Amino acid sequence: MQLARVIGTVVSTIKNEALAGRKFLLVQTLDADLKDKGQPQIALDSVGAGVGELVFWCRGKEASFPFKRDETPTDCTIVGIVDSEAHVFQQ
Numbered sequence: 001m002q003l004a005r006v007i008g009t010v011v012s013t014i015k016n017e018a019l020a021g022r023k024f025l026l027v028q029t030l031d032a033d034l035k036d037k038g039q040p041q042i043a044l045d046s047v048g049a050g051v052g053e054l055v056f057w058c059r060g061k062e063a064s065f066p067f068k069r070d071e072t073p074t075d076c077t078i079v080g081i082v083d084s085e086a087h088v089f090q091q
Contacts, residue, residue: 001056001079003030003088006049010042018071025049025078027057034088043076054088056080 010024023045031037034054041057049055055078082088 001058003034003082004028004041004043004055004057004078005030005034006051006053006055006078007040008051016073018073019044022072025051027055027076027078029057030054032088034085041076043078044072044074045078047078047081049078049081054082054085056082 004027006025007028008026010026012019012024024042025045026040027043028040029037043057047055057076057078059076
């Protein structure tokens with residue numbers, strides 16, 4: 001899992017039927033000091049996150065775990081919301 005901040009929403013006019021009703025968000029990966037790291041990613045939301053929230057996300061096979069794996073084609077999923085930046089380990 002990696003830390004990110006939700007920086008926007010994504011609208012898709014055509015998508016796989018298994019993704020109907022699911023929300024896509026734009027996330028910016030963060031380092032341990034909560035500074036931007038790399039390029040923003042599009043992630044499928046599994047927890048009801050919103051713009052501005054600090055979240056955990058994962059990629060690869062694990063990204064489908066919050067859903068019916070065989071039916072949800074995703075490679076990047078938000079899997080948790082961090083309720084306070086004070087809980088983030090900073091060096």
